[in-house]
Amino acid sequence: MLLAASKVLDRLKPVIGVNTDPERSEGHLCLPVRYTHSFPEALQKFYRGEFRWLWRQRIRLYLEGTGINPVPVDLHEQQLSLNQHNRALNIERAHDERSEASGPQLLPVRALNEVFIGESLSSRSFNINRVATQAVEDVLNIAKRQGNLSLPLNKELVEKVTNEYNESLLYSPEEPKILFSIREPIANRVFSSSRQRCFSSKVCVRSRCWDACMVVDGGTSFEFNDGAIASMMINKEDELRTVLLEQ
Numbered sequence: 001m002l003l004a005a006s007k008v009l010d011r012l013k014p015v016i017g018v019n020t021d022p023e024r025s026e027g028h029l030c031l032p033v034r035y036t037h038s039f040p041e042a043l044q045k046f047y048r049g050e051f052r053w054l055w056r057q058r059i060r061l062y063l064e065g066t067g068i069n070p071v072p073v074d075l076h077e078q079q080l081s082l083n084q085h086n087r088a089l090n091i092e093r094a095h096d097e098r099s100e101a102s103g104p105q106l107l108p109v110r111a112l113n114e115v116f117i118g119e120s121l122s123s124r125s126f127n128i129n130r131v132a133t134q135a136v137e138d139v140l141n142i143a144k145r146q147g148n149l150s151l152p153l154n155k156e157l158v159e160k161v162t163n164e165y166n167e168s169l170l171y172s173p174e175e176p177k178i179l180f181s182i183r184e185p186i187a188n189r190v191f192s193s194s195r196q197r198c199f200s201s202k203v204c205v206r207s208r209c210w211d212a213c214m215v216v217d218g219g220t221s222f223e224f225n226d227g228a229i230a231s232m233m234i235n236k237e238d239e240l241r242t243v244l245l246e247q
Contacts, residue, residue, distance in 0.1 A: 001029045002217040003076055005112045011055075011239045029056075029113065031245055045245060054244040056173040059111035060235045061216065062104040065206075066227035070105045073221040104231060110238045111216045117205055117224060125181045129169050129197050136162045171199075176234045178203055202233040 001017030008015050019027030019036050027033060035042040045051055063070055114125065137158045144151050151157070171179070177199045185193035207228045214224040224230060 001027075002113055003219055005029075005058075005240055006109055006217060006219060008240070009110065009238075011237060011241060014053075014241045014243065016243055029242075031243075035245065042245060046243070051243045051245050054174065054242050055239040056112060056242055057176055057234050058238040058240055059115060059178060059232050060238050061107040061109070061111065061115065061214075062231040062233075063107060063222065063224075063228055064104040064231070065229045067225060068105065068228050069223040070107055071222075072107070072109065074219065075215070075221055076219045107216075107222065109216050109220050110240075111232075112240055113217050115230075115232060116215045116218075117207075117212075117230065125179050125197070126166075126169055128181045128183050130166045131162060133158050133162045136165070176236070177201060178232060178234060202231065204232075205230045 001015070004017070005015050017027070017030035018039065019025055019030040019033055022033045022036050031042055137153065140151060140153055140158065140161065143149060144153060169179075171177070178201070179197065179199055180203050181197045182193055182195075185191075185196055187193055207224050207226055207230070210225055212224045213221045214230055215221050
């Protein structure tokens with residue numbers, strides 16, 4: 001689904017995903033799992049108009065700064081080591097000198113699911129930010145002691161608080177906003193992080209890295225080294241047209 005969506009920039013062209021491996025994939029971006037084994041039923045519903053269009057927001061990306069390279073590397077086509085990856089990124093600029101500071105350049109892809117900068121591809125914002133019942137129980141116990149509260153700290157309350165917090169991390173794919181998360185932020189005498197996650201309409205990240213990459217939807221990589229600035233925002237023109245079928 002992500003690979004197909006990355007090839008479609010026309011907001012009026014529908015893209016519909018079918019989860020072909022429901023045993024190993026949740027398939028959040030695809031049709032409900034039941035239609036994997038009864039796809040003719042889904043086709044009949046499409047034919048009868050028993051669905052609604054779902055306009056998924058996508059993230060538009062710009063790169064600017066010194067030494068930027070807007071040429072993508074397709075990670076679906078090849079499995080690269082770090083040295084091979086660096087060579088692939090440098091093929092297009094082999095005869096160019098290091099560029100001076102340049103204005104924002106629009107990248108040729110739109111992110112449907114996520115943009116990772118300095119993070120593994122197996123991570124997801126929900127799993128980064130969700131809390132476990134054990135952590136909630138510990139916090140409630142501390143609050144009870146410190147505030148002299150008479151809370152009935154039973155399993156039902158702990159699970160209710162945990163579920164309500166975790167559900168607050170989810171939002172409609174049609175909402176025009178970005179959720180950014182900082183995984184394992186450094187907090188010491190020199191560095192601090194007041195916000196580890198937040199909703200925003202625009203996010204800018206300045207690279208302080210070497211041999212670094214920015215990966216879009218786990219399939220497309222861009223060089224993202226010291227001096228480069230990535231800007232991410234939502235634009236209505238980038239919406240992906242897909243469908244919503246009832247279970």
